[in-house]
Amino acid sequence: MTSTLLDTVNSRLNPNRRRALALTSALLAAFALAGCAAGGNSANPTASSADGSGAKGVSIVVMGGATDDPFWSTVKRGGEAAAKVVEAAGGTVTFLAMPNYDNFDADAAKLVANVASQNPSAAVIPDWSPDAQNENITSLARSGVPVFLYNTGIDQVDAVGAQAYIGSDDYESGKLAGETFADAGAKHVVCVNTLPGTTNADARCRGVKEGAEPGGAKYQELALPTSQFGDPTAVAQAIKGALIQDPSIDAIFTPGQADTNAAASGIDQAGLTGKVSLGGQNFDTESLDRIKAGSQLFAIDQQGYAQGYYAVSAAFQQAAYGIALTQNPLLTGPALIDADNVDTAVSGVDQGVR
Template sequence: MRSTLLNVSTTRPRARLLAGASLLAATIALAGCSGGGSGGPQDAGTDGAATGGEGVSIVVMGGATDDPFWSTVKRGGEAAAKAVEAAGGTVTFVAMPNYDNFNPDAAKLVANIDAMKPSAAVIPDWAPEAQNDNISAITSKGIPVFLYNTGIDQVDAVGAQAYIGSDDYESGKLAGETFAAQGAKHVACVNTLPGTTNADARCRGVKEGAEPGGAKYTEMALPTSQFGDPSAVAQAIKGAIIEDPTIDGIFTPGQADTNAAASGIDQAGRTGEVRLGGQNFDTESLKRIQDGSQLFAIDQQGFAQGYYGVSAAFQYAAYGITLPQDPLLTGPALIDADNVEEAISGTDLGVR
């Protein structure tokens, strides 16, 4: 299997993605050398750090604190926050309490950000119907918002500056194409966050990637309260593949659910028969890819999302610097047996 970053049929090729990321990094580096406020360039501090960011406050919204993926995103944001703080600004991270009452809690968290009156905000638009009014309330006050992680198609709707993150539909499509290319005949997308933009887009992509390759598609929608619940997800998958033995491919929306899926497949006695792929990954997923019991993982490169989200919001609020392109894509990246060792090295460093 050939592994590549953004190995999908899209108008955003890898070269463009990497060039944009490199240009943004260069922009950040230049700002760190010269500094400047909204009225024009200013001298750098005596230690070489940028100045002119005094009083600029960035608020970053993320997932639950016990979600490993969002811990990686936050680490990326914290790395960028060091430069913000050196320039005189501040970065505040706010998190979902859990995923039990997902849409209302997401909307409430955006409202809380509005009340904080930040200089700029970085927000994942998981549930547009629930969140968009509150996001628009922020942008209508002239406060710049950068959507990240989710919301690639909502930038104009809420008046955001840009989108930073992976393309969820393309992630799913890459997964579906990979299953079909590896001989899967019936692929099920496990959706433990039905009604959310990212999970629904991924499953739609799986369908539209798998079916042209000759695979049948099924969506397995579970209650949102089961997202990250290993026992519930494992039992649901075990039951589904016992009831329908034609299912030979399982895709999950998050790394905890991928681990649960591996358990469910094992409990059904079908390890090695049912191909497993998941969005995001952890060390367990990578070990399974190494030993051949998991086919692949889709990496949206959460560290980069947090890093570029904080950097872009601060550079815009403090200096008026805009992104070199919109959207700025961080994925999808396919992790399989060909490049799993690189991914393991990244997890050891806490950046993947």
């Protein structure tokens, strides 16, 4: 399915940024066609290997979030779609997931080490916590393994010796959220950060601040313990408490889908549904239903399916054939979902790609 949601972002960006996104979109289309061509010749990516085993022995290892995180399930589905082409050519794709988010930094660093222990031909890694992960990522890259950062780590490619970054720009995601709140008339925006200290969550909250304040809105960050990430009761109570304590808060942003539904519950428990605007990074069917009903203003889509698909594709093509991306970073978002285009997002969810 071809998304048109980036058009929403284009209207908010400067000409240079629009041109970059247009080039990215063109590259994504070309990359998709190349992938189809690779699998369309009797599942044969090379003309010289009639048995379809032109990449026999090539192994791609992909690191991702916890299996019960709905966003990462979408990312994995994208990776699995690309893996079909890899497997048809004789290669393999292995997915390694975080156990949970309770001991985030240490587990993320350990999982990078687990990736290295697989002796991959190429690795796909989200650089959530550079202080914890970069030593192991750098070691892997220096060993000669092509490393592709995806989802998070747009500013860490050179630092760790990675090939490229594939994903959304977390700062721009937050900035788009802040601007959207301000455009809607919000005066006091709160970013609820349940993963403080991680690159993506911190960048999103920083972006919210720098998007909202120029529009006349006050900004505040509500940092919660990482153990509360994905704990709906704890997050809802924290948001309810903040709203009761400060009635001037009129907009809530959560930088992860696991907490958006909890935020909606907290707003409702405070008796402020319809009075406090809600926006979230990523989404599920509940978020889309709220957007359609008018009780959630927007969701920011980083298009996780595309992240998984293009990251696995890029890693495979580099490892198997030496084909390198011509654009770095390769952006998959941010894209704004609101009342104007929510039906398109619903269609994508129905197909399992959003």
